[in-house]
Amino acid sequence: MHLQILLRRDQLRRWHHDLVAALDARPEVDEVTVAWVAGSPDPDPRLERLLRIDRALHRLPAGRWACIPPALLDAWSTDGDAVHDVTLDLAGTGRHDGARPLGLTFDGRPGEDALLNALLAGRLPVVAVVDRTDGRTVASGRPGSELPGLLPRALDDVLAGVVTIVVAAVADRDVRVDDEFDSATAYGAVRSWPRRVATTAAHAGVHALYRRLYRAPHWRVGWRFLDDGADDVLGLGSVTTTPWRRLPDDGYHFYADPFPVLREGRHHLFVEDFDHRVGRGVVSVVEMTPDGPAGTPRPVLERPYHLSYPWVGEDEGELWMVPESSAAGTLELYRAVAYPDRWEHAATLLQGAEISDATPFRHDGRWWMTATVRHGGSFSDTLHLWYAERLRGPWTPHSANPVLVDIAAARPAGRVVARDGQLLRPVQDGRSGYGAAIALAEITRLDNTAFEQRHVASIAPGGTWGGSRLHTLNRAGRLECIDGSARSPRIRRRPAAERT
Numbered sequence: 001m002h003l004q005i006l007l008r009r010d011q012l013r014r015w016h017h018d019l020v021a022a023l024d025a026r027p028e029v030d031e032v033t034v035a036w037v038a039g040s041p042d043p044d045p046r047l048e049r050l051l052r053i054d055r056a057l058h059r060l061p062a063g064r065w066a067c068i069p070p071a072l073l074d075a076w077s078t079d080g081d082a083v084h085d086v087t088l089d090l091a092g093t094g095r096h097d098g099a100r101p102l103g104l105t106f107d108g109r110p111g112e113d114a115l116l117n118a119l120l121a122g123r124l125p126v127v128a129v130v131d132r133t134d135g136r137t138v139a140s141g142r143p144g145s146e147l148p149g150l151l152p153r154a155l156d157d158v159l160a161g162v163v164t165i166v167v168a169a170v171a172d173r174d175v176r177v178d179d180e181f182d183s184a185t186a187y188g189a190v191r192s193w194p195r196r197v198a199t200t201a202a203h204a205g206v207h208a209l210y211r212r213l214y215r216a217p218h219w220r221v222g223w224r225f226l227d228d229g230a231d232d233v234l235g236l237g238s239v240t241t242t243p244w245r246r247l248p249d250d251g252y253h254f255y256a257d258p259f260p261v262l263r264e265g266r267h268h269l270f271v272e273d274f275d276h277r278v279g280r281g282v283v284s285v286v287e288m289t290p291d292g293p294a295g296t297p298r299p300v301l302e303r304p305y306h307l308s309y310p311w312v313g314e315d316e317g318e319l320w321m322v323p324e325s326s327a328a329g330t331l332e333l334y335r336a337v338a339y340p341d342r343w344e345h346a347a348t349l350l351q352g353a354e355i356s357d358a359t360p361f362r363h364d365g366r367w368w369m370t371a372t373v374r375h376g377g378s379f380s381d382t383l384h385l386w387y388a389e390r391l392r393g394p395w396t397p398h399s400a401n402p403v404l405v406d407i408a409a410a411r412p413a414g415r416v417v418a419r420d421g422q423l424l425r426p427v428q429d430g431r432s433g434y435g436a437a438i439a440l441a442e443i444t445r446l447d448n449t450a451f452e453q454r455h456v457a458s459i460a461p462g463g464t465w466g467g468s469r470l471h472t473l474n475r476a477g478r479l480e481c482i483d484g485s486a487r488s489p490r491i492r493r494r495p496a497a498e499r500t
C-alpha cells in the first residue's frame with residue numbers, strides 16, 4: 001500500500017508526526033508520503049488561547065498539540081505528484097486524486113475544532129475514519145483520558161487514541177465502538193469565552209485546594225454477604241439495593257481492587273493496599289466473615305514497584321495471582337506457596353508494555369486474557385487480548401489487537417463470569433473520569449480472529465453505595481465486593497479514647 005497524507009505546513013502538530021511515523025512502521029504500508037496543501041479555514045484562535053491558559057494554570061506542556069516545524073517531516077514529504085493507493089486528508093481539502101479517500105471525524109464533524117469543542121462541552125467524542133467515497137466508517141473508537149475535565153491533558157490523551165484508530169483503519173482491522181454518533185447530541189462552539197476562562201481558573205484553584213486538604217485519590221471497598229438465592233449486581237445491574245458495609249482504613253492507607261476468594265469454606269479478600277506516605281501499593285489479604293473482616297488487611301506480596309488489581313484464580317490444581325505491575329512494564333504470575341499468605345514468582349507472562357488490569361478467564365477449553373495497554377495516552381481505553389493453553393503461558397496476542405478503543409467499555413473491572421449462557425464482562429466506564437462508573441458487557445464473539453461485545457447495563461454509584469465513583473465488581477461464594485471513592489482529610493481528629 002502506498003499512502004499519502006495531506007497536511008497544512010502552517011498547522012503541523014506533534015500528533016501528525018506521531019501518526020506518520022506509526023503508519024510508516026506498519027508492515028502493510030509500503031510507502032508513506034506527506035503532501036503540503038492549502039486546506040480548511042484556520043481554527044478558531046480563541047481555542048488556542050484557552051488551551052494556553054489551561055496549560056499555564058495547571059503547568060502542563062503542549063504535548064501532542066504542540067506546533068512543530070515542517071522539517072521534521074522532510075523524510076516523508078513530496079510535491080504531491082507521487083502515485084498512491086490511499087489518501088488520508090487531514091487538511092480538509094476533499095481531494096484524493098483517484099486514490100481511496102479517507103477522512104477523520106469527531107462526533108461526525110471534521111477538523112480539530114470539532115475535537116476541541118467536544119472536549120470543552122464535557123464529551124469524549126467518537127473518532128471515526130471515514131471512506132469519503134461512500135461515507136462508510138472504516139474504523140471508530142472513543143479514546144479517553146483519566147482526567148477528561150482537564151482540557152490539555154484530555155486533548156493529549158485523545159490524540160494518542162486518534163493515532164491508534166487511524167493505524168487500525170489502515171491495517172484493515174474492524175475496530176469500532178458499539179454506538180455511533182447521534183446528531184441530536186452534537187455540540188456547537190463555545191458561546192461564552194470569558195465564562196469558560198473563569199471556569200478554567202476556578203477549576204485549577206479548587207483542585208489545588210482539595211489536594212491541600214485531602215489525600216487523593218482515596219478509595220474504599222464495599223462488601224456484603226448475600227443470602228442464598230439473592231440477586232447480585234450482575235443479576236440486577238445495580239448497586240443500590242442491599243446495603244454495603246465498608247472495609248475500614250486508617251486514612252493513611254486505602255484499599256481498592258477487591259478480589260474475594262472462597263476456599264475450603266472460608267472467604268479471603270485480596271486488595272490493593274496503598275500507603276499515601278510511601279506512594280506505592282502492595283497486595284494485602286484479610287479473612288472475611290458475615291460479621292466483618294477478621295482483623296486488618298496484611299501484606300502478602302510486595303515489590304519495589306506499585307502493585308494493584310490482584311486477580312486470583314485456579315489452574316492445574318493450584319492457586320495463582322496475576323497482579324497489575326504496569327509500573328515495571330511487566331505482567332507477572334505468582335503461585336501460592338502457603339495460601340493465603342505466601343506467594344512466589346512463577347513467570348513473567350508479558351513485558352515491554354504498560355498493561356492494566358489483566359483478567360484471565362476460561363472459555364472454550366483455553367485461557368483468554370483481557371487487559372488495556374497504554375499507547376502513549378490513556379491507560380484505560382485500548383483493549384488487547386491474549387490466549388494460552390495454560391495460565392503459565394506462553395500467551396499469544398490476538399491477531400486483531402487492539403480489538404477495541406473505547407474509554408466507556410475497554411478496561412476490565414473484575415472477573416469475567418459465565419452465567420445463563422452469557423459471558424459477562426464488568427468494564428470501567430471512564431467517560432466522566434477514572435473509576436467513575438462501571439458497565440456490564442456480554443462477550444458475543446471470541447475466537448482467534450475476532451472479538452465482539454455488547455453493552456448490557458450501566459451501573460453508577462448511588463443509593464446504598466455512596467460516593468461519586470464505582471470502580472470494581474467481584475464475587476466469590478456469598479461474598480460480593482465493589483470499590484469506589486472516599487475522602488481522607490489530611491488533618492484527622494483523634495478518637496476520644498486517644499485524647500484522654
